[in-house]
Amino acid sequence: MRMSDHAFNRLSVLKKLRAAEPVSRTALARLTGLNGATITSIVRDLVARGLIVEEQLASPGRGRPRINLRINPEGAFVVGATMTDDGDLLAEIADLRGHIVSSHRDELNSNGTLTDLAQKFAEAIANAIAASPIPADRVAQIGIGLPAIVDSRNGTVEHLQTFTGAPFPFALTVERELGIPTRVDNSINLLARAEHWFGEGTGVADFMVVLLDLGLGAARYHEGQLLLGSHGIAAELGHTKIVPEGGRPCGCGAHGCLQAYSSISAIVYQAAEIAGEARPGIPAIRNRFAALIDRARSGDREVVDLIARGGRYLGRALANHINMRAPERVIVLTKSPDLVDFVSGPFFEALHRDTLPLLRDLGRVTFKETDDSAFARGAAAMVLEQLYGSW
Amino acid sequence: MRMSDHAFNRLSVLKKLRAAEPVSRTALARLTGLNGATITSIVRDLVARGLIVEEQLASPGRGRPRINLRINPEGAFVVGATMTDDGDLLAEIADLRGHIVSSHRDELNSNGTLTDLAQKFAEAIANAIAASPIPADRVAQIGIGLPAIVDSRNGTVEHLQTFTGAPFPFALTVERELGIPTRVDNSINLLARAEHWFGEGTGVADFMVVLLDLGLGAARYHEGQLLLGSHGIAAELGHTKIVPEGGRPCGCGAHGCLQAYSSISAIVYQAAEIAGEARPGIPAIRNRFAALIDRARSGDREVVDLIARGGRYLGRALANHINMRAPERVIVLTKSPDLVDFVSGPFFEALHRDTLPLLRDLGRVTFKETDDSAFARGAAAMVLEQLYGSW
DNA sequence: CTGTTTTATTTTACGACGCAAAATAAATTT
DNA sequence: AAATTTATTTTGCGTCGTAAAATAAAACAG
Numbered sequence: 115m116r117m118s119d120h121a122f123n124r125l126s127v128l129k130k131l132r133a134a135e136p137v138s139r140t141a142l143a144r145l146t147g148l149n150g151a152t153i154t155s156i157v158r159d160l161v162a163r164g165l166i167v168e169e170q171l172a173s174p175g176r177g178r179p180r181i182n183l184r185i186n187p188e189g190a191f192v193v194g195a196t197m198t199d200d201g202d203l204l205a206e207i208a209d210l211r212g213h214i215v216s217s218h219r220d221e222l223n224s225n226g227t228l229t230d231l232a233q234k235f236a237e238a239i240a241n242a243i244a245a246s247p248i249p250a251d252r253v254a255q256i257g258i259g260l261p262a263i264v265d266s267r268n269g270t271v272e273h274l275q276t277f278t279g280a281p282f283p284f285a286l287t288v289e290r291e292l293g294i295p296t297r298v299d300n301s302i303n304l305l306a307r308a309e310h311w312f313g314e315g316t317g318v319a320d321f322m323v324v325l326l327d328l329g330l331g332a333a334r335y336h337e338g339q340l341l342l343g344s345h346g347i348a349a350e351l352g353h354t355k356i357v358p359e360g361g362r363p364c365g366c367g368a369h370g371c372l373q374a375y376s377s378i379s380a381i382v383y384q385a386a387e388i389a390g391e392a393r394p395g396i397p398a399i400r401n402r403f404a405a406l407i408d409r410a411r412s413g414d415r416e417v418v419d420l421i422a423r424g425g426r427y428l429g430r431a432l433a434n435h436i437n438m439r440a441p442e443r444v445i446v447l448t449k450s451p452d453l454v455d456f457v458s459g460p461f462f463e464a465l466h467r468d469t470l471p472l473l474r475d476l477g478r479v480t481f482k483e484t485d486d487s488a489f490a491r492g493a494a495a496m497v498l499e500q501l502y503g504s505w
Numbered sequence: 506m507r508m509s510d511h512a513f514n515r516l517s518v519l520k521k522l523r524a525a526e527p528v529s530r531t532a533l534a535r536l537t538g539l540n541g542a543t544i545t546s547i548v549r550d551l552v553a554r555g556l557i558v559e560e561q562l563a564s565p566g567r568g569r570p571r572i573n574l575r576i577n578p579e580g581a582f583v584v585g586a587t588m589t590d591d592g593d594l595l596a597e598i599a600d601l602r603g604h605i606v607s608s609h610r611d612e613l614n615s616n617g618t619l620t621d622l623a624q625k626f627a628e629a630i631a632n633a634i635a636a637s638p639i640p641a642d643r644v645a646q647i648g649i650g651l652p653a654i655v656d657s658r659n660g661t662v663e664h665l666q667t668f669t670g671a672p673f674p675f676a677l678t679v680e681r682e683l684g685i686p687t688r689v690d691n692s693i694n695l696l697a698r699a700e701h702w703f704g705e706g707t708g709v710a711d712f713m714v715v716l717l718d719l720g721l722g723a724a725r726y727h728e729g730q731l732l733l734g735s736h737g738i739a740a741e742l743g744h745t746k747i748v749p750e751g752g753r754p755c756g757c758g759a760h761g762c763l764q765a766y767s768s769i770s771a772i773v774y775q776a777a778e779i780a781g782e783a784r785p786g787i788p789a790i791r792n793r794f795a796a797l798i799d800r801a802r803s804g805d806r807e808v809v810d811l812i813a814r815g816g817r818y819l820g821r822a823l824a825n826h827i828n829m830r831a832p833e834r835v836i837v838l839t840k841s842p843d844l845v846d847f848v849s850g851p852f853f854e855a856l857h858r859d860t861l862p863l864l865r866d867l868g869r870v871t872f873k874e875t876d877d878s879a880f881a882r883g884a885a886a887m888v889l890e891q892l893y894g895s896w
Numbered sequence: 897c898t899g900t901t902t903t904a905t906t907t908t909a910c911g912a913c914g915c916a917a918a919a920t921a922a923a924t925t926t
Numbered sequence: 927a928a929a930t931t932t933a934t935t936t937t938g939c940g941t942c943g944t945a946a947a948a949t950a951a952a953a954c955a956g
Contacts, residue, residue: 123942150904151943155943435829473738511912514914545934568933570923
């Protein structure tokens with residue numbers, strides 16, 4: 115489904131406003147290329163919806179003073195919910211600037227079915243709202259990020275961990291339970307949306323977001339729109355074959371996939387194998403990784419090399435991606451700055467070496483620290499992005 | 506620049522018409538989702554422009570008989586021009602169905618500057634028109650395909666062989682010379698456009714075209730539109746790093762790029778190296794390759810393995826691409842069916858092995874023979890695609 | 897203090913587009 | 927010949943975005 119011109123124009127006004135805030139109508143006209151009259155009417159509508167507010171200004175010189183416009187952070191609130199690495203449900207309330215107003219965490223004891231998971235999400239979200247100072251009727255929308263293959267257009271889950279089968283109407287299930295419009299998207303897509311609206315992707319039409327953390331994921335904006343592939347696959351990176359022959363086995367059944375080398379889990383698993391230990395469970399991985407970082411800091415070559423190899427492989431994979439698609443920016447997100455310390459050297463070396471000279475551009479690729487709240491920011495971004503019925 | 510709704514609707518009518526031809530207005534309304542009244546007015550315009558014609562039908566049953574619509578192949582003619590492998594300029598006239606009406610070939614003796622090259626193109630095109638039965642004033646547009654980095658939006662060349670520098674207004678130069686609107690695009694993009702309008706990409710919104718011939722190239726349609734990256738780089742495949750360490754040198758300065766292994770030139774060059782001979786010049790490559798094919802057919806392992814390796818690498822690279830972006834279809838074009846004979850086995854094996862199980866889908870990837878006329882078909886496609894001012 | 901100038905925003909008038917519903921057209925069936 | 931069926935066109939309407947004109951709100955000049 116294509117966004118209408120109408121929706122597109124509204125959205126570009128909102129995006130430019132978000133990026134240049136505070137900004138006058140005249141400036142918006144210049145930024146968007148739309149006629150001033152058009153801006154007047156779009157802004158009128160946004161003000162009526164309470165999403166933006168006018169701000170009186172001390173007059174700066176000659177002429178009628180401009181009226182600056184700002185996002186009204188209190189215009190609407192959004193719940194962003196996601197599953198954390200430790201198996202909790204994190205539900206946070208964000209305002210329209212992507213600021214977290216309230217945060218709530220519930221344990222997730224799910225029986226593994228999607229019906230139950232949706233139910234647990236609904237409960238956690240209800241708890242989060244109840245525990246917050248925000249009245250329930252000010253919560254305009256719910257955004258849920260799942261580590262899954264999701265069709266965000268209609269809120270269905272196609273594949274999550276052990277679940278595969280007919281698309282499950284996840285968003286609808288939560289929406290029925292709580293009576294609040296609900297959207298579901300892939301976790302990485304939420305991070306990309308957060309960057310596009312509130313982060314380093316602001317004003318950048320074509321960029322890629324990579325999450326290098328426990329797992330590995332990627333998403334891509336193209337011409338100012340998040341790419342949604344046929345199965346939500348539009349910028350998968352983890353299953354790039356990085357070791358052609360005799361590579362490590364990957365959960366997908368194949369060998370030599372990037373994600374078997376370049377992620378915190380991959381590094382921890384490899385270290386465990388070397389030490390002849392069993393793989394730790396998901397909750398233990400961060401601790402194990404911290405221990406590995408300690409060893410690396412004390413000069414343990416084995417660990418340093420392991421992490422370096424992950425970085426090198428990621429660099430090569432990203433170089434290949436850049437060579438193929440020439441994004442303006444690549445933002446590599448991680449929750450672990452320790453990882454960056456040891457990864458970035460070999461990463462940038464490989465990246466530079468394998469990138470076409472034409473496209474070698476220092477600063478195109480950057481590391482950035484993130485945290486779980488980014489998902490709630492992404493949910494807020496999703497609300498803005500979907501204000502006019504588009505995805 | 507975004508296509509307007511207006512242009513988008515016109516274009517989808519034209520595309521559906523092209524794909525379902527002959528077809529009635531009512532059927533078009535169903536196919537496009539547009540209102541019948543809208544179809545009436547769009548069709549009226551297309552008929553007035555002479556691009557489509559009505560066709561009276563024997564009434565098939567009850568009710569008012571439908572009036573079928575067809576593309577009017579004679580509605581406009583297009584010159585498609587390109588540089589062939591043997592260093593000639595090939596200028597062909599195509600009708601709106603992509604059928605070649607007339608073909609003309611001139612030797613290219615260029616001094617290497619873009620000004621001169623554009624001049625030579627203009628001459629060859631003028632000769633082609635003069636030698637054809639089509640009156641010059643029926644030639645609506647010229648499309649030129651260059652093995653270059655091109656900004657097809659404004660017809661400038663950014664990089665061609667030895668030329669690098671400020672974008673050169675190639676289309677404008679030819680247009681001034683001949684007085685006929687002229688567009689320039691990358692050769693591979695033209696092939697993709699030809700597939701989209703007249704070939705196996707008809708009706709497929711997301712597909713990739715790979716040219717496996719003397720060189721290696723790729724282009725991608727996304728949501729029914731050709732992707733144009735920032736430097737025309739939207740689906741480059743040749744500089745995927747396929748051999749991480751100690752790979753063959755590539756023209757780009759790096760080592761281990763796919764195009765150093767998987768193309769006719771790459772195979773011929775490798776064979777020459779093995780034999781301790783000098784690299785043959787471009788014009789000789791096809792002959793040398795024919796000789797290699799003979800050796801392969803008579804069971805020469807060395808040659809068979811060389812070609813197989815190229816196929817394996819291409820298979821892996823395409824698998825990586827599919828894993829990343831999940832195109833609906835991939836069309837691998839080549840002018841050499843001999844190549845396919847020896848490449849396809851190892852190619853499909855590697856492709857299958859390295860593609861995510863979820864995305865393994867026999868029939869997604871196919872080989873297809875092509876020829877130089879495809880560029881003229883692509884030029885015709887470009888005209889249709891740009892009827893309403895979009896790219 | 898009043899008129900002029902400057903800059904920002906809104907209003908007005910208009911044209912383009914696409915839709916729904918109604919009208920018309922052109923056949924077959926009764 | 928009238929009714930029915932299906933296809934296409936016409937009509938009337940609402941929305942959108944623009945250019946030009948009007949209005950608003952300030953500083954400046956005298």
